[in-house]
Amino acid sequence: MTEQAGISIQQIVEKVWLSIAERRLRPGVQLKEGQMAAIFDVSRARIRQALAALEREGLVTIIPNRGAFVCQPTVDEARDVFTIRRSVESRVVARIGASVTKADLSRLRGHVAQERTANTNDATTDIIKLSGGFHLLLAEISGSDFLFGMMRDLISRTSLITAVYRNTARFNCGPDEHAEIVDAIAAGDLKKASALMEHHLEHVESELDLREVRDMSHDLRAALA
Amino acid sequence: MTEQAGISIQQIVEKVWLSIAERRLRPGVQLKEGQMAAIFDVSRARIRQALAALEREGLVTIIPNRGAFVCQPTVDEARDVFTIRRSVESRVVARIGASVTKADLSRLRGHVAQERTANTNDATTDIIKLSGGFHLLLAEISGSDFLFGMMRDLISRTSLITAVYRNTARFNCGPDEHAEIVDAIAAGDLKKASALMEHHLEHVESELDLREVRDMSHDLRAALA
DNA sequence: CATTCAAAAATTGTCTACAATATTTTCGTA
DNA sequence: TACGAAAATATTGTAGACAATTTTTGAATG
Structure with missing residues (x-):
């Protein structure tokens, strides 16, 4: 992490999120206040604010008197997150559907185009962002502060989960599928948009290695046989 | 609010939540740091931590350089919250179902009994808590930190919504319905438990006056005619 | 060599003073 | 009386110092 003079708390939060998503910070790592204050050239008070925000987003757990540690999500929690995320995304699509404007669609399509450019350039940080x-843009367009806040947390948590449980080096979640969702919204077909979103998230979830512990036992038995 | 020597941040958060739920603090009210610091006899730094937590739970919105204000939830947001809450509660029930213990059930039944006592005593604060x-106990029993955190936020937001949009003086959400849910879980009938939970939340939501703005216009026209 | 205890060091928790920003009040002018 | 500008006041944002807690290190003992 490089020094950033005049950096905002939100920028600190984003940098930590990206470091986690890019697997440079792994679960269990301690984020020491004094160290981070030196790295970012801010006071400890501001680091504490950033850590509180990271805890809110599920990336970090703060243990009183001991410190802040990057979270280790469990398999069950991963499934919880995807389950709840599907209903939040579905609600977002429903909220967008009746009132989406040409400007909204233009923003969404521009965003997908940016995703494609980042893919072409193999720019990991941009791809993740x-x-x-x-998904955050969709939530923003929905006009619901509540859904936007929910989505922000869910995106953060999903990033952590994919960093831990995804076996591939792939960091994106598919501009093609995003484009299809935008097209369905543009066509006013909310059922289709919602179904495409569900399929998209199932696709993302299917890329994770969330095998049950007993499957691990099975593998071990096979390995020892 | 009375002075509390040695009060924790979580206690401050709970007091503010209760004040909102009991309608003693209304939407738009500013929570001034210095004032709250004096009321609770703590430093401003701790009040800022409590306000950040209240913002996380959706009860307060902090506007930079201007202050913290009790939120005014919109009708659409209220609907969003109930929609997402239904899926979170359903997931909690699913997570509890396969592994619920006798001790868990005992705790749940004890809780419902406490609810009934509070009702009999007409103890508003206890009823709300x-x-x-x-619902928080259910989420705790599910063993999922994520679902517990989600539920905590949703309960807070629901309290604010009911304070604003419920026309009756009723503060509880029905020990009888809670007891039925516990019975269904105890019987291993998760479909039934989930359906009862859904019905319960629809019941809570139906007690809110969430008419559309145009209905207000209609009322105004009738009033002016 | 392993264990225990005390001291030192590291880290987090909290407070208060100062800086920065916003709001209110006062004063001058038309 | 109304309006605008400046001053005063109120409130929030931030930093560094001190307090409290935890962890690590070093010494003593068996």
Whole structure:
């Protein structure tokens, strides 16, 4: 992490999120206040604010008197997150559907285009930002502060989960599928948009290695046989 | 609010939540740091931590350089909250179902009994705490930190919404319905438990006056005619 | 060599003073 | 009386110092 003079708390939060999503910070790592204050050249008070925000987003757990640690999501929690995320995304699509404007659609299509450019350039940081950013943009367009806040947390948590449980080096979640969702919204077909979103999230979830512990046992038995 | 020497941040948060739920603090009211610091006899720094937590739970919105204000939820947001809450509650029930213990059930039944006692005593503060607390206990028993955190926020937001949009003086959400849900879980009938929970939340939502703005216009026209 | 205890060091928790920003009041002018 | 500008006041934002807690290190003992 490089020094950033005059950096905002939100910028600190984003940098930590990206470091986690890019697997440079792994679960269990301690984020020491003094160290981070030096890295970002801010006071400890501001680091504490950033850590509180990271805890809110599920990326970090703060243990009183001991410190802040990057979270280790469990398999069950991963499934919880995807389950709840599907209903939040569905609600967002429903909220967008009746009132989406040409400007909204233009923004969404522009965003997908940016995703494609980042893919072409193999720009990991941009890919991660834009992949989650597409879903955040949908939530923003829905006009619901509540859904936007929910989505922000869910995107953060999903980033952590994919960093831990995804076996591939792939960081995006598919501009093609995003484009299809935009097209369905543009066509006013909310059922289709919702179904495409569900399929998209199932696709993302299917890329994670969330095998049950007993499957691990099975593998171990096979390995020892 | 009375002075509390040695009060924790969580206690401050709870006091503000209760004040909002009991309609003693209305939407738009500013929570001034210095004033709250004096009321609770703590430093401003701790009040800022409590306000950040209240913002996280959706009860307060902090406007930079201007202050913290109790939120005014919109009708659409209220509907969003109930929609997402239904899926979170359903997921909690699913997570509890396969592994619920006798001790869990005992705790749940004890909680419902407490709710009934509070009702009999017409103890408003206890009623509010225990009503939301039942759902939090379910989430705790599910063993999922994520679902517990989600539920905590949703309970807070629901309290604010009911304070604003419920026309009756009723503060609880029904020990009888809670007891039925516990019975269904105890019987291993998760479909039934989930359906009862859904019905319960629809019941809570139906007690809110969430008419559309145009209905207000209609009322105004009738009033002016 | 392993264990225990005390001291030192590291880290987090909290407070208060100062800086920055916003709001209210006062004063001058038309 | 109304309006605008400046001053005063109120409130929030931030930093560094001190307090409290936890962890690590070093010494003593068996």
